[in-house]
Amino acid sequence: MQNISLKASTLIGSEIIKLGNEINQKIKEGDSIYNLTIGDFNPHIFSIPSALENFIIDAYKNKQTNYPPADGVAELKTAVLNFIKTYENLDFTYDEIMIAGGGRPLIYAIYQTIVDPGDKVIYPLPSWNNNHYCHLSDAQKIEVPTRAEDGFMPTAEDLAPYLSEAVLLALCSPLNPTGTTFRKEELTKICDLVLAENKRREGKQKPLYVMFDQIYWILRADGIEHENPISLSPEMKKYTIFVDGISKSLAATGVRVGWGLGPEEIISKMKAIIGHIGAWAPRAEQVATAQFLSNPKSLNIYLDELKVKISYRFDAIYNGFEHLKAKGYPVQIIKPEGAIYLTAQFAIMGATNPEGNKIESTNDITQFLLNHAQLALVPFTAFGCENGTDWYRISVGTLKEEDIPNMLQKLETALSKLELNINKK
Numbered sequence: 208m209q210n211i212s213l214k215a216s217t218l219i220g221s222e223i224i225k226l227g228n229e230i231n232q233k234i235k236e237g238d239s240i241y242n243l244t245i246g247d248f249n250p251h252i253f254s255i256p257s258a259l260e261n262f263i264i265d266a267y268k269n270k271q272t273n274y275p276p277a278d279g280v281a282e283l284k285t286a287v288l289n290f291i292k293t294y295e296n297l298d299f300t301y302d303e304i305m306i307a308g309g310g311r312p313l314i315y316a317i318y319q320t321i322v323d324p325g326d327k328v329i330y331p332l333p334s335w336n337n338n339h340y341c342h343l344s345d346a347q348k349i350e351v352p353t354r355a356e357d358g359f360m361p362t363a364e365d366l367a368p369y370l371s372e373a374v375l376l377a378l379c380s381p382l383n384p385t386g387t388t389f390r391k392e393e394l395t396k397i398c399d400l401v402l403a404e405n406k407r408r409e410g411k412q413k414p415l416y417v418m419f420d421q422i423y424w425i426l427r428a429d430g431i432e433h434e435n436p437i438s439l440s441p442e443m444k445k446y447t448i449f450v451d452g453i454s455k456s457l458a459a460t461g462v463r464v465g466w467g468l469g470p471e472e473i474i475s476k477m478k479a480i481i482g483h484i485g486a487w488a489p490r491a492e493q494v495a496t497a498q499f500l501s502n503p504k505s506l507n508i509y510l511d512e513l514k515v516k517i518s519y520r521f522d523a524i525y526n527g528f529e530h531l532k533a534k535g536y537p538v539q540i541i542k543p544e545g546a547i548y549l550t551a552q553f554a555i556m557g558a559t560n561p562e563g564n565k566i567e568s569t570n571d572i573t574q575f576l577l578n579h580a581q582l583a584l585v586p587f588t589a590f591g592c593e594n595g596t597d598w599y600r601i602s603v604g605t606l607k608e609e610d611i612p613n614m615l616q617k618l619e620t621a622l623s624k625l626e627l628n629i630n631k632k
Contacts, residue, residue: 218342222589230583241606241614242583246383246547248604253458253516256509258502262495263462275490277482279306279466283497287466290500291451294425297437302471305478306493308463310422310450312486316477317418317448317467318344321375326413329369330377331361333384333590333598337377349373350591355598358387358541359550363396370404374413379420380434381427381545384590384600388427388544391434398440405446416473417447422465423546425456425510426517431544448473453496455547458513458604464488464496517547520603520611524549527615536622549601551584556597559626566625569594579621582614 209216227245234240254260278284284304291297307313314336322328324345330337331353341348349369353359360382370376378397380389405414417436424433436443452465465488467477481487488496500506521543528540528551537554553576558566560575569586576582584599592598606614 214342214345219339221336221339223585226583226585226589230577238581240577240581240583241610241617243602243606244583244585246600246602246604247460248458248547250458250461252607253513253604255457255459255462256499256505258505258509259457259459259462259495259499262498263491266491266494271491271494273490275306275487275493277487278478279304279488280490280493280497283464283493283500284466286497286500291468293503295433295435295438297435297468299468300471303468303474305467305474305481306488307465307467307481308486308488309454309460309465310420310452312481312484313450313452313465313467313477314340314418314420315343315486316480317416317450317473318346318375319480320473320476321413321416322346323374326375327369327373328375328377329366329373331359331365333359333587333592334377335379335383335590338591346375352592355539355541355550355552358382358544359385359598360387360389360393361397362393363400366397367400370400370415371407373415375416375418376401377418377420379422381423381548383420383423383546384548384585384587385541385550386543386546386548387541387550388431389434391432391439394434394436395439398436398443401436401446402440402442414446417443418450419447420450422451423455424451426514426547427545428518428521428543433545445470457499457509462492462496464492517603519608520606521549523608523611524601524603524615527611527618531615531619531622534619536619537627538622547602547604549603550598551601552598554597555622555625555627556595561624569596572597572599575621575625576618579624580614580618582618582621 230240230242230244283306288299318340322344327347327349328341329349332350351361351365353361401415419436427433436447448469453459525540528538531538539552541550543549553572555566560566566572569588573586584601587596587598588594
């Protein structure tokens, strides 16, 4: 007899957290490893804004410790609405916004609000956690593979065959795990398809909604514009729900303040769900975030400094991989566009490792990098791709600048020990 529910017994935990915990245990045991697995920030390298920190402390001292309103404190909702108007030129009302404890509760609430058991959800591969939210919602998955030449971003052509079947299209830009972004032309085409599909459905069936996760949108490389569905197609406001917050833009992953924006009828039900599970952001952190967002000078100074730190790591790793590729090593890297991630390929399937064993799986690549380069990365299998992929996510939020040259040298030394059917230049 099964003692727990079928849903619980078949739920898979976070592959990324599991891998990260294994690596951290090795580090505690004395292993020297560059752990670039978790999509988080080392607060000793990337601290939250000092003003925000002080506002949080002051809020606790001022006894801001009771229950907040289930949809968020009024001053934070006002600050967020002003923030998105200033930075994205988006207009929303109080009935179209809610605050929650980061992005995850918002995503869960979106699924629970829109998706009935058996409904279909479309998302690209690789993709962060949509497979697990589908499981929790008893949804049917429509997983759409993407290609390196498109930056692993889905195209309108990729998605078109499936839109008539689904109630939710889950998109993310900049994308976790790749750090790549939508281009204006392609996202416009996708919006046009969604609008055409909803016109076809009008009065007949549930609309097709778009969950647009833009939690990383402020963290963009130079020259990269952030595109969103509503700015491109104002009619999309009826069908788009944004997921956003300070977790990544302010290196505040543990502060847990996020916000959702969307149609009133969707947001009102999301508020109820968040209220029932108590997944609101703490009152003190909400009050502090409102104060910080209302100071554009401090915000802009902090964002500029944060982007410089991330860009340095992006450039150093990207140039390092390009150098390895030029020397004939079988690696490839996509030019970073945003978030805190780079996407790299280790095309070493079939090679013989220093122990004399053939590399035949994604796990073999992962273990080779870990054992011989002391480099811990997340393979795309953790984002829904099949075993056999040789693409990996590199997260820079815990990486010290001074460690990068040695890390790249260790990687080159490890690659040089492989028996490859290539001729290095």
